[in-house]
Amino acid sequence: MKIFQIGLCLVIAVATLPLPAQDKEKDGEKEKEVDPNELFKDNFDELEGADLPSDWLALEGEWDIAEEDGSKVVQLSPNPLVEASVQMGKSVRDEGATAIVRVKADRKRRNAPRFGIGLHGGNGFHFRVVPLRKQVELKRGDDIVQSTEFEWRPGEWHFLKLTVVPAADAWTVSAKIWAESDDEPKDNQLEYIATDIDRLSGKVSLLATPYAGLPIYFDDLEARKIEE
Secondary structure: OHHHHHHHHHHHHHHOOOOOHHHOEEOOEEOOOOOOOEEEEEOOOOOOOOOOOOOOEEEEOOEEEEEEOOEEEEEEOOOOOOOEEEEEEEEEEOOOEEEEEEEEOOOEOOEOOEEEEEOOOOOOEEEEEEHHHOEEEEEEOOEEEEEEEOOOOOOOEEEEEEEEEEEOOEEEEEEEEEEOOOOOOOOOOEEEEEOOOOOOEEEEEEEEEOOOOOOEEEEEEEEEEOOO
């Protein structure tokens, strides 16, 4: 009888041992591996409530989580009328990064918004759309370092993509924009080489100014470090 009891205990003990890490499953799916190069990735559909996540930093403007075209989005309220920005994700320091986001905005009579995306925080590079000038711009601080013509389509979703890469003693900055209904262009609309920068550090950011008095929507934001 003792032998039987000991054997039974051993069987129970083995049965309750934790599975090896590679065999662990959660809700029928294997646990997601951490991507060391991912700075931020979210379509916002899993966020609950209207408040921004507590680890986001809204520097200006009234930002919240709303619904647009059947999915959750990051929304900038039309009030107050300020040059608004919000930062999120991991900070990257002196490394290359790329970010892409979908944006939807509209115009009202002759008034049109501005909107864009940034990398490396407030002192990094920003790529923004300026419909009243019919152009897109690369900015650093208050300086427009490069611009080109672009015909924005009000009320349509557009993709904005910004890439900043260190190269020897300089930084290469490139950007492109395209309507969601179009194919991604092969070439960048803007390319700039910055030679007067020692360091770049900070998070990905969303930028907008609601001059039209209408909400501005952001969705499907992804930012990654670029492997050297």
